[in-house]
Amino acid sequence: MADDPASTDRAKRSDHSPWNWLLLLPLIATLLVLPLFNRVSPDLAGIPFFYWYQLAAIGIGVACTLIVYRMTRR
Amino acid sequence: MFVFVSALGFLAARWRKAEDLEHLDEWGLGGRNFGSWVTWFLIGGDLYTAYTFVAVPALVFGAGAIGFFAVPYTVIVYPMVFLVLIRLWSVSHVHGFVTPADFVRARHDSSTLALLVAITGIVATMPYIALQLVGIEAVLKAMGVTGHLPIIVAFAILAAYTYNSGLRAPALIAFVKDTLIYLVIIVAVIVIPYKLGGWQEIFGAAEQKFAASPNPADGVLLAGPVQLQYATLAFGSALALFSTRTRSPASSPPATAT
Numbered sequence: 001m002a003d004d005p006a007s008t009d010r011a012k013r014s015d016h017s018p019w020n021w022l023l024l025l026p027l028i029a030t031l032l033v034l035p036l037f038n039r040v041s042p043d044l045a046g047i048p049f050f051y052w053y054q055l056a057a058i059g060i061g062v063a064c065t066l067i068v069y070r071m072t073r074r
Numbered sequence: 075m076f077v078f079v080s081a082l083g084f085l086a087a088r089w090r091k092a093e094d095l096e097h098l099d100e101w102g103l104g105g106r107n108f109g110s111w112v113t114w115f116l117i118g119g120d121l122y123t124a125y126t127f128v129a130v131p132a133l134v135f136g137a138g139a140i141g142f143f144a145v146p147y148t149v150i151v152y153p154m155v156f157l158v159l160i161r162l163w164s165v166s167h168v169h170g171f172v173t174p175a176d177f178v179r180a181r182h183d184s185s186t187l188a189l190l191v192a193i194t195g196i197v198a199t200m201p202y203i204a205l206q207l208v209g210i211e212a213v214l215k216a217m218g219v220t221g222h223l224p225i226i227v228a229f230a231i232l233a234a235y236t237y238n239s240g241l242r243a244p245a246l247i248a249f250v251k252d253t254l255i256y257l258v259i260i261v262a263v264i265v266i267p268y269k270l271g272g273w274q275e276i277f278g279a280a281e282q283k284f285a286a287s288p289n290p291a292d293g294v295l296l297a298g299p300v301q302l303q304y305a306t307l308a309f310g311s312a313l314a315l316f317s318t319r320t321r322s323p324a325s326s327p328p329a330t331a332t
Contacts, residue, residue, distance in 0.1 A: 023153035030146035031305040038296050046273030050295055054145045061149040065156050072160075 019071045026061035030054065080231050082246055085239075112245055119248030121148065121315075122255060128209050138284050138292040140304055147308040151315050198314075 040048040126144065134141030162177060171177045174195065179188035207225055214224055235243045267273050277294055284293045291300050 020157060023157055026153050027150050030149050031308060034296075034301050034305055038301060040295065046275075046277060048277060048294060050139060051142065054142065054149070057146065057149050061152055065153050068153075068156065 017068075017072045019068045022064050022068050025064050026057065029060050030057045079247055079250055080235065082243075082250065085246075115248040115252050116241075116245045119244065119251045122252075123206065123209075128212060129205070136292070137289070138280065138294055139296045140291070140300055140307070143304050143308045143311070146305075147311045147315075150308065151312040154312060 037053045038050055040050070042049055044052045130141055130144045132141075162174075165171070165181075166177055169176075169180060171180070173192065175188040175192035178191045179185055207229065210228060211225055214220070267276060270276055281294045291297055296304055
């Protein structure tokens, strides 16, 4: 097929949406601020902050993806 | 259990019965008709596996905090895949693509590039599968079954029912696998701290062990230079997963990113 699939996509919507920037948030929250959470306190039931924060970051990732999905679907 | 799962694999062809299993997209993509829950189980079964269960805990046990990279890695991989996925799926659905190679051929009008993508995909998946087999071997050994024959038999059965039923087989089996995994994790998280005296005890003991070891890079937290390694390991793993796994989402609507 020689034609570019983008041009035959009949839907008017473009995949570029400002909401997509929200997808960067999980990346920032888990990797870029690493020095900030590389510590033991405040701990949750004995588990150091480093560990339970990253598990909580799962929720951040899910929330961001969900928001972007809801906001960008037709 | 093994017999049950194998039977399930062969019977999977009947599930959500297709008119013609000979169609490649019925075999390869389960008819493009898997709903959200099925896909959730399939991807979960795909992602959380021998690597997660054996290799990563071993790393954490040996080297401490750096082994935890698996958590941020999986956190970032979903948004990344989501970004590309929407486009990949809608275009693939319209044009009847089955693999990323098809997409590449159409988009860039190059059969050579498509061939390279296909080959890369196959080659890149091989070490991953090898690792799975090593994991199985370790488990069997722990059960007292040694030698290569059991592995070969297991793999042969897997190949046979996948050949027979296509993507439906792993999808159905993923239900069983995920349930087992959930069970094990929940039990482990409750029983282990209970038996060992609580999380404080566990982390305290770990801290002592790492303080006593000669390696400066291990520990309950990340030492200075190790932080960069951690971040790049997580990010690199996400990219690797991304490039080898974008085929499976092509089987269902975009409502699968979570």
